[in-house]
Amino acid sequence: MADVPRETIQKVVGTRRLKEAMPKPAKGRIFVVANQKGGVGKTTTAVNIAAALSMGGLKVLVVDLDPQGNASTALGVEHKVSMGVYEVLMGSTQIKDVIQKCAGFPVLDCLPSNTSLAQAEINLVSMVARESRLKDALNEIKDNYDYIFIDCPPSLGLLTVNAFSAATEVLIPIQCEYYALEGLSQLLETYKIVKQRLNSELTLSTIVLTMFDSRTRLANDVVANVRSHFPRELIDIPIPRAVRLSEAPSYSQTVMTYDPSSTGAIAYMQVAREIAERGKAFDSNVVRIDHKLLNKTGDIA
Ligand SMILES: Nc1ncnc2c1ncn2[C@@H]1O[C@H](COP(=O)(O)OP(=O)(O)OP(=O)(O)O)[C@@H](O)[C@H]1O
Numbered sequence: 001m002a003d004v005p006r007e008t009i010q011k012v013v014g015t016r017r018l019k020e021a022m023p024k025p026a027k028g029r030i031f032v033v034a035n036q037k038g039g040v041g042k043t044t045t046a047v048n049i050a051a052a053l054s055m056g057g058l059k060v061l062v063v064d065l066d067p068q069g070n071a072s073t074a075l076g077v078e079h080k081v082s083m084g085v086y087e088v089l090m091g092s093t094q095i096k097d098v099i100q101k102c103a104g105f106p107v108l109d110c111l112p113s114n115t116s117l118a119q120a121e122i123n124l125v126s127m128v129a130r131e132s133r134l135k136d137a138l139n140e141i142k143d144n145y146d147y148i149f150i151d152c153p154p155s156l157g158l159l160t161v162n163a164f165s166a167a168t169e170v171l172i173p174i175q176c177e178y179y180a181l182e183g184l185s186q187l188l189e190t191y192k193i194v195k196q197r198l199n200s201e202l203t204l205s206t207i208v209l210t211m212f213d214s215r216t217r218l219a220n221d222v223v224a225n226v227r228s229h230f231p232r233e234l235i236d237i238p239i240p241r242a243v244r245l246s247e248a249p250s251y252s253q254t255v256m257t258y259d260p261s262s263t264g265a266i267a268y269m270q271v272a273r274e275i276a277e278r279g280k281a282f283d284s285n286v287v288r289i290d291h292k293l294l295n296k297t298g299d300i301a
């Protein structure tokens, strides 16, 4: 991300709220935002949906589980020197002591990442209950939130497994490009294993298409392909490729404060409302999905 001179970073003042509130979920929802493919829009999706739901009057927490710390940056929280999710996973601090508030929103909190998190994959290996350390920590505070989003790194290691174990739902962002579905079968396999062994409540409920360019045939083909495999999970509002979305993090902001009337902000707002509407009646026990495994080119394996 480009470094922006300090004087150009504008502090967010005031609190953003929507006129029309979004519905509260039947019970708290915890989303793991995962795709082991890098750069597909996981962080952009997690922080902007979280920000939009908060503007809709819901209580939201973002957990930055990526050592890159991009979600913490986008939410404008300090994450270079403070303790964060790493210390929580290691058991050296209490989760409630490291959660930070994000400026500009009614209730939008962040459990930040920091560079120490890069050691977590190694240090977790020898720990007791290594797959459920995040779940145990979130259990202490989850009742304070309507929505929790866990932003994963681009891998399927122990951090991502911790996120899958802690979540109630999986949200997969898929970039509208060639090989968009590459690696999806591996991700679905991980989901299936965690569901069987660690977290039977987990449901793949939501797929969001990102960086959509309606002018290209390829992007439209990807939409059609994903819709045919995941008709119920797909949110039928693709996020367009939009420059404001990529600029916002360099100002330590989500697009909801950086440029709320931009096409990217409007699209994420619509997606957030759709997620909230679905959540009114969401019950993971009654959602049953026939997950077809996809091969590299997106055909059914
Ligand atoms: N809809 C969009 N339009 C334009 N740029 C976008 C869009 N979505 C994301 N980007 C940009 O693409 C890059 C990758 O996005 P993002 O960081 O959200 O992906 P990621 O999956 O979290 O990446 P990583 O795997 O590294 O964690 C970023 O520079 C982001 O600003």
Ligand SMILES: [Mg+2]
Pocket: 042, 043, 044, 066, 070, 151, 152, 153
């Ligand atoms: Mg990311």
